[in-house]
Amino acid sequence: MSANNKRVYLSPPHMGGAEQEYVQQAFESNFIAPLGPMVNGFEQDFSKLSGLKHCAALSSGTAALHIAQHILGIGPNDIVLASSLTFIGSVSSATFLGAEAAFIDSDYKSWNMDPDLLAEAVEYYIALGRKPKAVVPTDLYGQCADYDRILEILEPHGIPIVVDAAESVGATYKGRHAGKGALMAAYSFNGNKIITTSGGGLLASDDEEIISRARWLSQQAKEPLPYYEHKEIGFNYRMSNLVAAVGRGQLEVLQDRVNRKREIFDLYKEALSGCTGISFMPEAEYGRCNRWLTVILIDEKEFGATPDQVRIALENENIESRPVWKPMHMQPVFSKNKIFGGQVSEDLFKRGLCLPSGTAMTQDDMDRTVKIIKGCGK
Template structure:
């Protein structure tokens, strides 16, 4: 690495721009540390309002939210669940926690998410084989939702519920409705790199009160109502702590600022890099509103004159973090035996895709450093 490089530029670091410190101290000073408390309740109410669902359940992470959503949807040992191959591993891992096996689907080029036509093929094959998948776990990748109008019509035909993995898409919308509203349940993450963070945390949203209650029950070791500890279900320790909820409330207040900044960052990349030969940015089709949580571009080396890896290493040399796009799940050793429908679209995203620094606090000057390095590698 160039020893004279300025301070490292990270991909998507946490950004505390509001009342996070005051809220955290309030939680601390009130001694509601053990671990639930008033900030958890308030965060749930405010989050549900923002997403537009009736209920929200604050959890220890997004993976826990997906795991509980699958259990509540009735996914059991031996079932199958359809999901996107182009996702972070947590999506597929949660399916295995529920004892089920993932069936992977390629992305479509428009939204980069689950291809509804291939979902229809997988569901029809399941029906013919007498074993319909129990759920479709649709992922909203890097701040952009799947095509829910088409997905919902396909899934309704087969009576298979949708669960929305909106871990990366808080603040996004589709046809005027917020991410998180499109499945029977929606799951969010507040991991350190997400658009808002509680350092680690997650949220399950739903319109059904009985499911919200069941999620809270399962997330607190499934304690039956009794003065002593009585258990008739396997439970989990998945609740969010009051301290982290306090941070989350302050972060949520500024969600729009985070989204606007990231969209501005995306636009600047598009303006400076979008016209270079071989470079494409993730599209935002009509009717979609993406948060641009991360800017991902694809680089065709034959047209650009350098590979994605060349660009990544050149950035690293200047102390700038960039990451290859998600390696599809069907190409991961642990999921090698799972069924896959299609594959060429998401395989190209992995071969050519690069996530560029996109954090809310990225300054214009820092971003221009990134842009100039990418431009300098173009050699055709």
């Protein structure tokens, strides 16, 4: 590794400048503990951005998915259908509640949940007398799942959709923001997301009652009394005022970040266009992906190297890349869970590699990355 080669991270935080002003306001108000005016402001800002009428700012995207499914009454022996090609946080929330997750494979046109396989899974479980309690599609790498097609399948059966939009803040589906149209949508503002609060999440819905209940549950389900009384178990999931202050500054630059992520994708695509055996994650015709990460597929026979050989070559030059999510049905912890399909997500995992896509990366960072990738080929 060259001594003068700085570390290039996969998707590091990128501050816009206004974050410090909001944080300073939080300090001056002395709202340092969870809740406060910045949390309220962040929820209002996100509602205005997304078009979802009601928002509850929480400690993580996983917390948002957990509360969402708790509100739906999901419990032991219930079935929750989820994308297989995703991060485990999409699925672990169902297991917290004792439910059984069953996995739906991806399709090649979007890499997201295959609606035809979803329809097959719904009919399968209804025939067994176990109608699924919820469907949780993941918006993979910033690309929305096909919400309308999924809703078309679920609505006749009264099955709710909870979108895992952790990766798709700023993306759109048929002109509406990611998550809009679902009963609930969960978002993440983890340190590597397109915008960040350092750690945090949010649950959004057009149903005011759902979000009111989510807020209440996220504060230990305390009854509105002068002393602490609890009639059911809640959670400690509220976002802190300081974290929300960072988020308000980040929301101001979201569109700039989406534009830059898409520009990075286009630059990679142009630079690697002459490499036989390399292809890119497609953009579904129904939406605008935020391109959170630029993801390529590598055909070993045509290109001359495996994705892992490319990853190691990049790491040797202090450049971070990452394999595509390992499908949930391939995870040891879910080895006994049912999968509908599976071949597509297995193939994407085998051939996929996520390239460094930080919005502050320089042309030199990209040139270094591209040069190393090209050097791995025939």
